[in-house]
Structures are given as structure tokens and as C-alpha cells.
Amino acid sequence: MASSRLPLTDEERRRRIGVRHHLAPAARAGTVEQVAASLTALHGTDPATVHLAAGARLADPAGPVAAMERALYEDRTLIRMHGMRHTVFVVPAALAPVVQSSTTHAVAARERALFVKQLKAGSALDEAWLADVEKSTLDALARRGEATAAELAQDEPRLRERFTYAPGTGYEQRQTVSTRVLRLLGTEARVVRGRPLGSWTSSQFRWAIAPDLPDLPPAEARATLTRAWLASHGPATEADLKWWTGWKVTDVRQALRDVDAVPVALDDGTTGHVLPDDTAPTDPPAPWAALLPALDPTPMGWRDRDWYLPPAHRALLFDRSGNIGPTVWWNGRVIGGWAQRPGGEPVWRLLDPDPGREALTAIETEAARLHTWLAPTRVTPRFRTPLERELSA
Known part of the structure; x- marks a missing residue:
């Protein structure tokens, strides 16, 4: 029996990447808020990724760092928060309560139970001690406005207390409670990361009191997040959505039903x-190239990636934990990787056969565009991959 599903080809999916992810030149975005909204969320585990991801997609990339910092720390139109798969993301402010209610509340409950058990x-x-330290820490943070963990420990010395992490295992070590307390308060949307210490590439952040987020019914929030994600990443499979969100398969299927998702072949x-x-169908964009950073939300958007990333490339482009490094794209396919030389100049290697002069010219243009705004900053990905290490040496 013939399938009743509407066919949707890999070529159509690659066209959608170029247009919806603002990678084709004519589709580039005007603001960092537009970039984040069109991708649903930007990976924030590596602080540099959000700036590099925005720079690759802005029509005028002259100041992506200043624009991103304004959105994150002044206007608060973008929020850095724990979200899907217990990963840090940067999301539009309007989507923050959706992510919190659909995903992060459950993460926070598991995090609190584990931390109390370890304490x-x-x-x-115990729990009473932790609750008292949390209240005191929040009071100190409210007085300061913004502070580091070390500064908060001056006001609340119990943050320097130590506990044994993973006792009796090969991972056993003594840790101070400050990092875990602040991370837990972050997952519970009681504190939020402020400006980094040092430059925009730093992974050390100040903390501030989080804005109040409305509490949404979890099923409603999952449907809202699914609707936003399918708009940016559809078509996608159940397995893709389950992987991206970290939800149970029953929640994934219910969310797809709640948004009246249409199955396609x-x-x-x-x-x-x-x-x-x-x-x-999507109108074909003009040919396009892109240099995307490590953990960019486009290559990290789906579990199944063969339609844009040849399996033969994976050993060079991923680390051992499945984190993707910097990638070179041509018309919706990953064809290589890139890094920075010690002086900051982008250097790349193509892993596909010669893609032709048009592709090479477009890649050179994108590399020059990146170098113009990035130099002289040197960015080392938090998760190093074999090709990035080799090219940056």
C-alpha cells in the first residue's frame, strides 16, 4: 500500500536551513533577538558559541558581541538558562517560562534530590541547612545586585563548606558547596547568570536575582516549545525531538499531537x-557558505544528521562525548571544519571532494567576514575536536 505521508526531501530540508537559520546571505537577520527566536535557542554551554552563532547570521556582523551583551545583560531580551538535556541555552525572554515549565523544573527537582543525597x-x-544557606545567599545577592560566588561567600561563609562528591567511586572528590548551590538556584529560576568575568569568551559568570517567570502547565509548555522548535527545525522525527528536549517519549508524542503535527515521509x-x-516547498536560496562555531544550534538541532553531515566526517568533527566542533557548510551540507591560527586568522579544511570554485570563493568570503569582526580575539572551543586541534596548532 502506498504511503499517505507527504514526501519531504533532504534537499527541501537543506533549503530550510539556509533560509530559516539565516545562513543564506539574503536571509540574514537584523538582530541577535531575531537569530535566537528563529533557532528557538542558542547553545550556551560554551559562552563564545552564542556570539559566533549570531555573527554568522547577522546581515551586519560588525558588532555581534556588543549586541549580544546588550540583549543578555542590559535589555534582558535574551536569557541564559539551564534548559533541554540539562544544558545551558540562550533563549528569547518570552520563551524562558516555556523552557522552565516544560523542561527545567523537572531537571531542578532531580538536581535538588541528588545534591541533598550527596550532602x-x-x-x-541536610535540607534544612541548605534551605537556610540558599535564603541567606539570595538576600546577599539582592543587596549586591550582581556578584560572583567568591563575593557571595564573603557575605555567607557557609558557601565555603565542603562536601564529598560521589563518595566511594572513582570520581570521589571534595568540593565546596557554592558552585552547586548557585547552579541549583539557577535551574530553579531563582538566580540568573550576569556578565562574565573578563571577556565574552570567559566561562566564569557573575550572578543576579532572576526575573519572575510565570509558571505554566507542563503539557501546555511542552506544546509551545514543540511548536517553536518545529517552526525552526521541522521536519524532524520523534527521535530528534526526544533527543533535543530530553523529554520522555510519551511527552514527545503528546506534544506532537497537541500541535497537530503533520507526518511527512x-x-x-x-x-x-x-x-x-x-x-x-521553500524557494531555493542563492548558493551559500557558512563557518559555524562549535556547538552551533544548526548542527546540534537533530539527532539524525546524515542528511546534512556525512558519517565519514564525524570522527574529525566531534569529540568523544558527541559535541560538534567548528564546521564549514556549503548549501546545507557540512563539507569541512575550521579553526583559528594562533594569530586569530581562520583556517579550514574541506573533507568533501573539491566542491568547485563558487564554493571556495564563498567560503573565503565568509572566513574574511568572520576575521573582520573576530580579530584579534582568539577563541578556543570548550570541547576540542580532532580537526580543530590539528588546524589550530
């Missing part, structure tokens, strides 16, 4: 899903 196992500390024989009004 009790390795010390005399993908080229590999699997079933993808799109929003009901999103079955029309």
Missing part, C-alpha cells in the same frame, strides 16, 4: 513531522 552522604549537612524512509501550515 547527607558526605557531611552532616523523509528520504531515509523515516517519518518526520511539520506544523500543519508548513508543508509548502
Whole structure:
């Protein structure tokens, strides 16, 4: 029996990347807020990624760092928070309560239970002690406005207390409670990361009291997040959505039903899903190239990646934990990787056969565009991959 699913080809999916992810020149965004909204969320585990991801997609990339810092720390139109898969993301402010209610509340509950268990196992500390330290820490942070963990420990010395992490295992070590307390308060949306210490590439942040987020029904929030994600990443499979969110498969299926997702037939024989009004073909953009950073939200947007990333490239482009490094794109496919030389100049290697003069010219243009605003800053990805290490040496 013939399938009743509408076919949606890999070529259409690659066109959508160029247009919806602001990678084709004519589709580039005007603001960092537009970039984040169009991608649903920007990976923030590596602080440099959000700036590099925005710079690759802005029509005028002259000042992506200043624009991103304004959005994050002054206007608060973007929020850096724990989200899907217990990973740090930068999300539009309007989406922050959706991410919190759909995903991060559950993460926070698991985090608190684990932390209390570890406190009790390795010390005399307990829930009552933790609650009192949290209240005192929040009071100190409210007085200061913004502070580092070390500054808060001056006001609340109990943040210097130590506990045994993973007692009796090969990972056992003594840790101060400050990092875990602040991370827990962050997952519970009671504090938020402020400006970094040092430059925009730093992974050390100040903390501030978080803005109040409305508490949404979890199923409603999951549907809202699914709708936003399918608009940016559809078509996608159940497995893609489960991987990206970290939800249970039952929650994934219910969310797809709640948004009336339409099943489509993908080229590999699997079933993808799109929003009901999103079955029309995309006009082909002009040929485009892109140099995307490590952990960029485009290559990290799906679990199944063969339609844009040849399996033969993975050993060079991923670390051992599955984190992707900097990538070179041509018309919706990953064809190589890039890094910075010690002086800051981008250098790349193509892993596909010669893609032709048009592609090479476009890649050179993008590398020069990146170098113009990035220099003289040297960015070392937090998760190093084999090709990035080799090229940056």
C-alpha cells in the first residue's frame, strides 16, 4: 500500500536551513533577538558559541558581541538558562517560562534530590541547612545586585563548606558547596547568570536575582516549545525531538499531537513531522557558505544528521562525548571544519571532494567576514575536536 505521508526531501530540508537559520546571505537577520527566536535557542554551554552563532547570521556582523551583551545583560531580551538535556541555552525572554515549565523544573527537582543525597552522604549537612544557606545567599545577592560566588561567600561563609562528591567511586572528590548551590538556584529560576568575568569568551559568570517567570502547565509548555522548535527545525522525527528536549517519549508524542503535527515521509524512509501550515516547498536560496562555531544550534538541532553531515566526517568533527566542533557548510551540507591560527586568522579544511570554485570563493568570503569582526580575539572551543586541534596548532 502506498504511503499517505507527504514526501519531504533532504534537499527541501537543506533549503530550510539556509533560509530559516539565516545562513543564506539574503536571509540574514537584523538582530541577535531575531537569530535566537528563529533557532528557538542558542547553545550556551560554551559562552563564545552564542556570539559566533549570531555573527554568522547577522546581515551586519560588525558588532555581534556588543549586541549580544546588550540583549543578555542590559535589555534582558535574551536569557541564559539551564534548559533541554540539562544544558545551558540562550533563549528569547518570552520563551524562558516555556523552557522552565516544560523542561527545567523537572531537571531542578532531580538536581535538588541528588545534591541533598550527596550532602547527607558526605557531611552532616541536610535540607534544612541548605534551605537556610540558599535564603541567606539570595538576600546577599539582592543587596549586591550582581556578584560572583567568591563575593557571595564573603557575605555567607557557609558557601565555603565542603562536601564529598560521589563518595566511594572513582570520581570521589571534595568540593565546596557554592558552585552547586548557585547552579541549583539557577535551574530553579531563582538566580540568573550576569556578565562574565573578563571577556565574552570567559566561562566564569557573575550572578543576579532572576526575573519572575510565570509558571505554566507542563503539557501546555511542552506544546509551545514543540511548536517553536518545529517552526525552526521541522521536519524532524520523534527521535530528534526526544533527543533535543530530553523529554520522555510519551511527552514527545503528546506534544506532537497537541500541535497537530503533520507526518511527512523523509528520504531515509523515516517519518518526520511539520506544523500543519508548513508543508509548502521553500524557494531555493542563492548558493551559500557558512563557518559555524562549535556547538552551533544548526548542527546540534537533530539527532539524525546524515542528511546534512556525512558519517565519514564525524570522527574529525566531534569529540568523544558527541559535541560538534567548528564546521564549514556549503548549501546545507557540512563539507569541512575550521579553526583559528594562533594569530586569530581562520583556517579550514574541506573533507568533501573539491566542491568547485563558487564554493571556495564563498567560503573565503565568509572566513574574511568572520576575521573582520573576530580579530584579534582568539577563541578556543570548550570541547576540542580532532580537526580543530590539528588546524589550530
